[in-house]
Amino acid sequence: MRTTLDFTPFFRSSIGFDRMLNALEATSRIETANNWPPYDITKTGEDDYRITMAVAGFSQDELGITQERNVLVVSGQKAGEDAGQYLHRGIAGRTFAQRFELADHIKVVGANLDKGLLTIDLKRDLPEEMKPRRIEIADYGVPPKAEFTKIPAGKHAA
Structure with missing residues (x-):
C-alpha cells in the first residue's frame, strides 16, 4: 500500500x-x-556524486546517457537477439531506461564502463552569483566610507 x-x-x-x-x-x-538494472548513488565529495549501474552483458555501443535539463536518462538496448538455445537464462539483457531527477546546476562530468559496471560522475557547479557572499552592515551613526577613483595623469574629470 x-x-x-x-x-x-x-x-x-x-x-x-x-x-x-x-x-x-x-x-x-x-x-x-522498475528496479533494474541495480544501481548505487554515492556522494564522493562536497559537490561530487557518482552513479554506478550494473549493466553486465551490455557493450559501450548498446548504452546511452542523455541529460536534458534536470533529468538524466541512462538507457540500454541489445543490438541483436542471441539465437542460442538456453537451458537457463539468468543474465538479463532486456532493454531499459533508468531516469534520475537532478537538482539544479548538476552536470555530468564523465562516464566509464569497466567490468560490467557503468560509472557516471556528476558535479554540482554553482554559478558565482549563487555562491554565499558576505553582506556588510552599514552603521547609521558613522557616515559611509567614501570611495575615490584615481584619474590617470593627463586626464581631466568631467
Whole structure:
C-alpha cells in the first residue's frame, strides 16, 4: 500500500521552493517497480556524486546517457537477439531506461564502463552569483566610507 504525501502546507509557508515541492510530489506518484538494472548513488565529495549501474552483458555501443535539463536518462538496448538455445537464462539483457531527477546546476562530468559496471560522475557547479557572499552592515551613526577613483595623469574629470 502506498500513501501520497500532501505538500500543501509547505506551499503556503515557503517562497521559491515550489519546483522542489512539485518534484517531491511527482516522485511520490511514480511507481517503483522498475528496479533494474541495480544501481548505487554515492556522494564522493562536497559537490561530487557518482552513479554506478550494473549493466553486465551490455557493450559501450548498446548504452546511452542523455541529460536534458534536470533529468538524466541512462538507457540500454541489445543490438541483436542471441539465437542460442538456453537451458537457463539468468543474465538479463532486456532493454531499459533508468531516469534520475537532478537538482539544479548538476552536470555530468564523465562516464566509464569497466567490468560490467557503468560509472557516471556528476558535479554540482554553482554559478558565482549563487555562491554565499558576505553582506556588510552599514552603521547609521558613522557616515559611509567614501570611495575615490584615481584619474590617470593627463586626464581631466568631467
